[in-house]
């Protein structure tokens with residue numbers, strides 16, 4: 001079957017790629033574009049390791065056809081850190097020991113990033129519910145919650161500092 | 165795991181989708197949020213030769229009030245249902261149920277139409293829409309028709325929808341002002357389908373229950389309407405004794421399959437408990453107005 005040409009805007013960069021109709025977005029990202037940050041954990045839409053941001057919403061990229069992302073703005077973990085270094089969310093996971101093996105981390109970071117875009121100052125309960133689509137087999141989640149809280153504080157104080 | 169081979173078609177509008185469905189017949193499958201269909205295709209439980217993507221059809225999204233009805237586009241996502249100020253005000257049971265479906269990422273993609281039309285007895289919207297007396301507006305090559313949700317489900321993955329048809333809207337008679345509502349769902353963990361769940365909608369007149377709907381999720385091959393339980397409560401005061409009788413009546417129609425969520429006895433027991441809780445919660449909300 002013929003390939004389809006699509007354009008994806010990934011981390012602010014336009015990328016043209018030819019995909020099969022049955023190709024899942026996670027495979028396009030990892031195998032064709034070598035963006036291996038997003039992981040494949042369960043392949044059954046449960047674990048959230050493959051979470052990326054598509055047009056302003058967290059999505060499990062193992063459960064979207066690449067074709068469905070035609071023209072979309074996508075953010076992956078590769079797009080989090082800036083020239084100044086780690087993003088506050090990455091720093092939060094580092095400071096609060098929000099990871100052990102790190103397999104779930106790219107998905108956790110992207111989900112936490114969107115959560116804090118939508119709700120910059122979430123309660124602990126809101127973080128737990130907001131992160132419910134991401135599984136971690138190592139940490140027991142407590143430090144992940146703290147990491148998101150750390151990032152939330154840092155990002156808000158950053159904004160206040162910028163405004164002053 | 166990836167789906168089998170298929171040809172992809174992006175439908176541009178409802179007419180185009182109907183034309184593509186007619187062209188591909190039983191080999192064609194509509195793609196909504198894809199969060200039931202794609203997992204099934206990965207497992208080869210579904211192997212459609214043609215995928216007709218309806219995500220590009222703007223007319224199929226959105227929630228509006230039309231006269232005495234609420235009209236919801238089937239492509240409206242669970243997240244949009246949860247965020248809808250109109251639904252929170254007029255029909256809060258829908259956001260309440262949507263909040264209990266899957267997890268944030270799945271709710272960003274999954275649609276109310278896909279959930280209601282997939283036909284998995286574990287899907288939550290069918291029982292809720294049944295309790296709301298909703299109907300599906302259906303388009304096919306022969307034109308438009310509508311089907312009441314009550315009676316629509318024939319068996320697992322079997323509905324009154326024909327191969328060449330798609331649902332273009334879900335119509336819900338606007339629930340009465342001050343009605344009581346609850347969707348109580350028991351699940352093993354966040355993101356799981358119901359072990360058992362009950363939807364209760366009711367209208368009170370003083371101490372008397374004027375109107376009740378009780379429907380059940382995942383305790384039979386289709387969503388179930390507990391009509392005997394409804395009759396026990398209608399036209400009388402919902403005393404503790406009557407509520408218990410209604411819960412027993414609801415349990416008596418359960419016929420769940422044994423699986424990892426438990427034995428038929430356990431699931432039936434949980435359906436009884438969800439029914440008690442749903443009635444109490446709905447009553448409490450109706451009394452508070």
Ligand SMILES: Cc1cc2nc3c(=O)[nH]c(=O)nc-3n(C[C@H](O)[C@H](O)[C@H](O)COP(=O)(O)OP(=O)(O)OC[C@H]3O[C@@H](n4cnc5c(N)ncnc54)[C@H](O)[C@@H]3O)c2cc1C
Nearest residue numbers: 045194196197198199200201266274275278279287288331
């Ligand atoms: C991890 C996980 C947990 C989940 N937990 C729950 C849960 O707790 N409760 C629950 O209810 N669901 C749950 N789901 C299922 C989820 O809600 C799905 O999104 C939903 O069942 C299907 O909606 P969809 O938009 O993704 O549809 P799709 O998967 O795209 O389609 C499903 C079916 O509906 C048909 N269809 C779609 N739209 C139309 C239309 N307009 N007209 C005619 N046919 C149509 C399709 O052809 C297909 O056969 C879960 C899914 C996952 C991955």
Ligand code: FES
Nearest residue numbers: 041042043048062
């Ligand atoms: S790999 Fe996508 S949810 Fe697990």
Ligand code: FES
Nearest residue numbers: 100102136137138
């Ligand atoms: S750190 Fe190992 S799975 Fe989360």
